[in-house]
Each structure stands twice: as C-alpha cells, then as structure tokens.
Amino acid sequence: MAFVQPEAPDRALLDSEVTALREDGAICARNVLSDSWVDLVARGIEHTQTSPTKLGEVLSLRDRGFTADLFMWLQNDYFKDVVFGSPLSRLAQQVLGSPTITHWYDQLFLKEPGSDVPTPWHHDLTFWPVHGDQIVSIWVPVDRVTSESSGLEFIKGSHLWSNRFKAVTPDYNSYMVNPELEDVPDIDSNRDAYQVLSWDLDPGDVLIFHPLTVHGSRGNSSRNQRRRAFASRWVGEDVVYDPKPHTMPLPPNHGLEPGDKLGGPMFPTVLQSR
Ligand SMILES: O=C(O)CCC(=O)C(=O)O
Numbered sequence: 077m078a079f080v081q082p083e084a085p086d087r088a089l090l091d092s093e094v095t096a097l098r099e100d101g102a103i104c105a106r107n108v109l110s111d112s113w114v115d116l117v118a119r120g121i122e123h124t125q126t127s128p129t130k131l132g133e134v135l136s137l138r139d140r141g142f143t144a145d146l147f148m149w150l151q152n153d154y155f156k157d158v159v160f161g162s163p164l165s166r167l168a169q170q171v172l173g174s175p176t177i178t179h180w181y182d183q184l185f186l187k188e189p190g191s192d193v194p195t196p197w198h199h200d201l202t203f204w205p206v207h208g209d210q211i212v213s214i215w216v217p218v219d220r221v222t223s224e225s226s227g228l229e230f231i232k233g234s235h236l237w238s239n240r241f242k243a244v245t246p247d248y249n250s251y252m253v254n255p256e257l258e259d260v261p262d263i264d265s266n267r268d269a270y271q272v273l274s275w276d277l278d279p280g281d282v283l284i285f286h287p288l289t290v291h292g293s294r295g296n297s298s299r300n301q302r303r304r305a306f307a308s309r310w311v312g313e314d315v316v317y318d319p320k321p322h323t324m325p326l327p328p329n330h331g332l333e334p335g336d337k338l339g340g341p342m343f344p345t346v347l348q349s350r
Pocket residue numbers: 185195200213215228291292293305307
C-alpha cells in the first residue's frame with residue numbers, strides 16, 4: 077500500500093491525557109487504533125517471526141518463547157505501512173507538539189504463553205545514540221494484555237528523576253552497558269517505595285511513554301495468552317544523531333553525521349506539518 081498521508085487515530089488524545097503523560101511519564105490511550113491497523117500489525121509480527129532480521133535472530137530467545145526484533149520496517153512491508161500510513165505518527169505529533177514527526181525505529185517484544193523472559197527495569201534514552209527532548213515510544217499490543225500475560229509496568233514520574241541508568245536488556249548483553257552510569261535500583265524488592273503504573277489492555281489500546289520513564293515487564297505466566305506487542309518510536313525536530321560509546325548500533329549506511337537531525341531514508345519524516 078502507498079500512503080499519501082497517515083490516517084487519523086480513531087480518536088484524538090484528550091488534553092488530560094497529554095498532561096498526564098507530561099506529569100507521569102506514561103499513559104494508556106484506549107481505543108485509538110482500528111481493528112484493521114491491529115490486524116496489519118499482527119500480520120507484520122507473524123512475518124517477522126518467520127523472516128526475522130539478522131539482529132532479530134541474535135536478540136530472540138526462541139527456546140524461552142521470546143521473539144525480539146528491531147528496524148523491522150526496513151524489510152517488512154506490513155511494518156512499512158504502519159510507519160507511513162498508521163495513526164501512530166499523528167499520536168506522536170499530538171504529544172510531542174513538533175511540526176515534523178520522524179520515525180526513529182520499531183521494536184518487537186513477543187512473549188509466548190509460559191515465557192519466563194522478563195524485561196528488566198530500565199529506561200531507554202541512555203543507550204540511544206540521539207540527543208533531544210522530543211522523543212516518544214508508543215507500545216502497541218495485538219493481544220489482550222494483563223499483568224499475568226506480561227503487562228508493561230512504569231514507575232510513575234521517573235522520567236523527571238536526574239538519575240541516568242545503565243542499560244539492561246532481556247538477554248543481559250553487555251555491549252550497551254555504560255560503566256559510568258548507575259545501576260537501576262532493585263525495584264522488585266522494594267515495590268512499595270514506588271508508584272507503579274500498569275494497565276490491562278485490549279487490542280486498539282496503546283501505551284505512550286517518555287524515553288526516560290523506567291519500565292519493565294515480567295515473563296508471560298499465562299498458559300494460553302500470547303503477548304505480541306511492538307514499540308513504535310518517534311522523534312520531533314529537536315532530535316539529532318549523537319553517537320556515544322555504549323549506545324545501540326544503528327543499521328549501516330544511515331548517512332547521518334554527528335549533530336545531524338534525524339532524517340533520511342532510514343529515519344523518514346512522516347509528518348511535515350500539523
Ligand atoms: O514489551 C516489553 O516487555 C518491553 C518494552 C520496552 O522496553 C520498550 O518498548 O521500550
């Protein structure tokens with residue numbers, strides 16, 4: 077499909093939701109995606125499972141029911157349609173308030189029933205090779221998600237903390253761990269000290285969160301409920317390429333020089349103006 081303009085969401089975000097995102101660092105926006113978009117994402121996920129990227133093959137822990145992948149849209153037409161045609165860029169524009177909205181990357185987090193793979197508590201910005209304020213992630217489930225089936229959890233207000241934490245990935249790979257940063261606190265042993273936000277979700281609902289909000293999820297302890305979800309990440313016009321040690325490698329030939337605004341064929345600007 078070739079999209080001229082991204083579709084509008086089923087409903088715009090309320091001002092109160094945009095304010096809550098600013099204050100709490102994460103919100104659940106209900107009923108924003110139509111069944112047809114959810115279906116397209118589900119087909120994209122199915123395609124990723126059978127034809128993963130090279131990175132996906134390395135990141136997935138298939139024997140433990142966990143499939144991960146990144147930059148799927150570069151080789152998966154379903155996700156390409158999601159980038160250029162779905163309402164996700166419009167939701168990003170509403171919360172970022174930037175005239176231009178550029179796609180950063182997409183990332184799959186699929187946990188099959190019984191998967192014991194948690195997503196350790198972490199925040200994202202410290203291991204991204206970018207700099208700027210206008211960045212947001214939208215987490216899109218295509219299954220009903222409950223805390224039993226690995227619902228994503230957030231520490232309310234943690235995007236406002238001054239702490240910058242080391243990366244922790246589900247495969248505990250150390251290539252992005254910056255020794256100069258501090259460890260994420262042991263939240264699970266001390267949950268009462270934090271305000272944890274989480275929501276049961278239905279397909280069509282999304283979670284929207286700030287890149288410094290501490291978040292994580294448990295394994296999927298449901299016996300029969302898959303947990304297929306992907307994160308769609310977007311930036312506004314103040315975000316530049318800032319390659320630093322211990323940050324996520326980008327696909328080769330992205331063409332960006334340090335200080336360049338995110339853009340070009342690998343980071344398409346999907347919305348030019350409001
Ligand atoms: O789905 C998950 O368990 C983790 C999601 C996540 O860490 C992210 O979207 O940044």
